[in-house]
Amino acid sequence: MPRTPFRLKCDTIPYRKGFVEVVSQIHEGCVNLETFHIHVDTDLKGVAWLGELADSGVVGNCELELTFEEARQLAETLLAAIPASTELPSTVLCEECGSLYFSKASKLSSLCPECAHALYGDQNCPHQFSDGRCTVCYWDGSVSAFVRGQRGAAD
Numbered sequence: 001m002p003r004t005p006f007r008l009k010c011d012t013i014p015y016r017k018g019f020v021e022v023v024s025q026i027h028e029g030c031v032n033l034e035t036f037h038i039h040v041d042t043d044l045k046g047v048a049w050l051g052e053l054a055d056s057g058v059v060g061n062c063e064l065e066l067t068f069e070e071a072r073q074l075a076e077t078l079l080a081a082i083p084a085s086t087e088l089p090s091t092v093l094c095e096e097c098g099s100l101y102f103s104k105a106s107k108l109s110s111l112c113p114e115c116a117h118a119l120y121g122d123q124n125c126p127h128q129f130s131d132g133r134c135t136v137c138y139w140d141g142s143v144s145a146f147v148r149g150q151r152g153a154a155d
Ligand SMILES: [Zn+2]
Pocket: 094, 095, 096, 097, 098, 099, 111, 112, 113, 114, 115, 116
């Protein structure tokens, strides 16, 4: 999972190029999103980030503060905008056990099928492990201390 500050160079389309930066909580409760518009004649090849550019390359910038909910909507929209044909099953991080899992494998937005089952009684995945991961839901077998404790108590 990328940590912030996250910086991205976009120069796939020569006349629409620039940089994106995401920083969490410059303002409390907000995600800062900043975009930099780079002049069409400025070559970004070999340039990783703004600091390596002459100032004249920056045509403009826009800095926004997104609420967490707005940031989530934006992230989901970006994921939804990726065509299915090139789409690898998207993975998300389980907030309980810390494992990645296929977002489609769980009805909950932040819990893997295993943890959703353990905590809320949701239907679990019929895990099939290969190379340390379930091939159905991508869970890696992690169990949080809390869930392990619950199981211990139930035994
Ligand atoms: Zn989990």
